[in-house]
Amino acid sequence: MNRKKRVTIYDIAQKLNVTASTVSRALSNNGYVNETTRQLVLKIAAELNYKRNTLASNLRKGETKTIGVIVPRINQNFFANVIAGIEDSTYQKDYNLIICQSDELHEKEIKCVNTLINQHVDCIVISVSADSYNYDHLQNVIDQGIQLIQFDRVAEELETLKVINDNEQASFEAVCHLIEQGYKKIALLEGPQNLNIFRQRKSGYLKALRKFKIKVNNAYVVENAWTKELGAAATKKLLSLPDAPDAIFASTSDFSALGVLEVANDLHIKVPSQLGICGYSNEAFTEITSPSITTIDQFSVDMGKAIANLYFDEMEKAEASVTPKIISIKPKLIVRGSTIRRGLEENQEIKSQESR
Amino acid sequence: MNRKKRVTIYDIAQKLNVTASTVSRALSNNGYVNETTRQLVLKIAAELNYKRNTLASNLRKGETKTIGVIVPRINQNFFANVIAGIEDSTYQKDYNLIICQSDELHEKEIKCVNTLINQHVDCIVISVSADSYNYDHLQNVIDQGIQLIQFDRVAEELETLKVINDNEQASFEAVCHLIEQGYKKIALLEGPQNLNIFRQRKSGYLKALRKFKIKVNNAYVVENAWTKELGAAATKKLLSLPDAPDAIFASTSDFSALGVLEVANDLHIKVPSQLGICGYSNEAFTEITSPSITTIDQFSVDMGKAIANLYFDEMEKAEASVTPKIISIKPKLIVRGSTIRRGLEENQEIKSQESR
C-alpha cells in the first residue's frame, strides 16, 4: 500500500496565505475568526478533501473521545446487544468505541486493558471474564485516571461505577413463579460462583425456597451447568435421581435451559406438566421452542444506553463522586409455555393477587 | 474526573540519567542499546507503571495498527460473528478494532467512514447498508490511501479487496435440493435488489429453475420479505393464491423463514409434506424449531478471519495488487426437517448420485 500524504491544515493555510492557527480556529469553531476567512477555509478544506487528524488533535488535547469496551464474547447475544446500546448513545456524542473480547480468559483480559490504556481511551467499560481471579488490572485503570465502568459481571469489591441487573430479585421471582405453578422440587443449574451474577441468582433461588418454607435439597443444585451440553448432562443426572425434581431453573442461561428441554423431549417427559423449565436471558429462540421457554429479560440494549449515559453524566460533574453510582436495572420475568401448568384463569388470579 | 498526568519516557530517562531517546530505543527494542541499560529501563518502566502513549507513537509513525469495521448492525448474528472472527485474527497481531454500526442508514455509514478516516485507521472493513445509493464515501477511503475491504454486501463496481459468499451457488443448490425433494412450485422471498447478495440469491434461484426446466411464475417472487413479519405476510398471500406454491425459499434470512413456518403452523399446513421451507444464514434457532429449518451456513466467523488475513497478506506485499483479490467462501446447505419430504434412503441415493 502506498499511503499518500494527507492534506493538513498547513496545506490549507498556504493556499489562503494565512497561518495554520487561523485555519485550526476556523475548522474547530473556537476563538475569533473573521466570518469570511472562516467560510474560505471551509471551502478550501472541502476542495482539498481535508480530514482532521484525530490522532494529533487528541494528543494535543489529552482526550480521545473514545471508550473501550471489553466483553467476554462479542458474538454473544447479550453482549452484542449491550454494545449496540452503548454505540447508539455514544455515536450521538461523536465518541468512538474500541471493542475487545476477552474470550473468557483472564490473561487476555489484562492484555485488552493495557491496550486500551495505551490508546488513552477516556473510559473503559468491562464485564469481567469467567475465570478472572484478581482485579489488579482494573485497579490499574483507576490509577491511570481512566473512568472505569463495570457492568453485569462485576468485581463487587472495586469501587467503580456499575450498571447491573438485579439478578437476585429476578431469580427470586422466577422461582416463586415456579412454586406458584405448583412445582415443589425445584432444581438449580448454577454458574461459576466466582462471578457475582451467578452468586446472586443462586441467592434469589434460596430466598424463594425459604419464603415458601421449602427445604433445600443439595442434590438439586448442580454446579457449572453453563452450556447447552452441560445443561443436558445435568438434566439427565437430575431426572435419574430416586426423587427427581419436577422443575429446573437454568439460572446460567437459556442455552442451558434448551439442553434441559431437549433431554426432556428425548425422554418423553412432558413439559410443563411433568417438568417445568425456566431459563435466563430471553434469547430469541426461547420464544419459538415448543413449548416456548419461560425466561428472564435483561434489557440488554437499554443496559448499553445506561452505561453510556452514566459516563456522560459523570463527565459533566467536576469531580468524581465520593460513592460511585450503581445503576441497577430490574430484569423482567417472561412467563411462557414451559412453566404454565395451572389453568390460565387460575394463573391470572394468582398474578393479580400478587401484583397489587 | 481528575485525569492524572501519566508517566512518560522522560520520567524514566530522568530517573536513570539518560535521555528519552535511549529509553525509547530500549522500550521499542530497536537501535543499539546496552543490554544493562535496557534492563534498567525496563525495570524502572515497570516500577513507575509506564504505559506507552499509542497516540503519540502512532502520530509519529504514521500508522495506527487499527482496523475500522462498519456493519449495518452489531447485534445481528452474522455480523457479530464476522467481527468476532476479525478480532480473533487481528488480536494476535496486536491490531485494534474500531467498530461502527450504520444502522442500515447510508448517511450514518458516511459519518462512520469519515470518523474512521479521521482516526487514521490502516484499513476499513465494510458491509454496506441496505439503503446505500452511492459509493463516493468508499471511493474517498481509497483516495485517502486507506486499504478498503468489502465483505458480504459489496459494491461490485468498486475495485477493492472483497470477501464474499458464493450466494448464487448456494441458492442454486438450495433450490435444486427442493426440486429433488419433489417440490415443483417454489416461491422466492427476495431482499432489496440494490444489494448484490440478494441479486445473486435470486439469480441462483432462477438458474435452478432453468436447469430443471421449470417456468418462472412471477406471482411466486415476493419483493422485500426481509423480516419475520414480512415473511409471514408474504406467506399468507402466497398460500391464498389459487395455485399456491408448495415450497418457499426465504432467501433473505432465517427470520423470514421463521415467519413462513409460523404461518404454516397457524394454518395447519404440514411442513415439510405440504410445504417445504428453506431459509438463509443458519441462525441458531433454525435447529430447534419444529420441524427444524433447512438453511445455508455462511461460515461467518471464518469469513472474519479471512478478512483479517487478506489484509495482512496484502500488507506484506510491496504494492497493491493490480487486480484486487476477491475471496469467495462457499456456503453450505444444511438440510433439515423442513424440506426432507422423500424417504431418507431415497434421499441419500439422490445425494450420492449427484455428488460423485
Added chain:
DNA sequence: TTGTATGCGTTATCAC
C-alpha cells in the same frame, strides 16, 4: 481578528 511560539509523547536521523 490574526500571527507567533510552544508543547502533546514518541520516534527517526543525525552527530558524537
Added chain:
DNA sequence: GTGATAACGCATACAA
C-alpha cells in the same frame, strides 16, 4: 552505545 534535535499534525496562550 548514547545524546541532541527535529518532526508527526494540531491546538492554544500570548502577543500584535
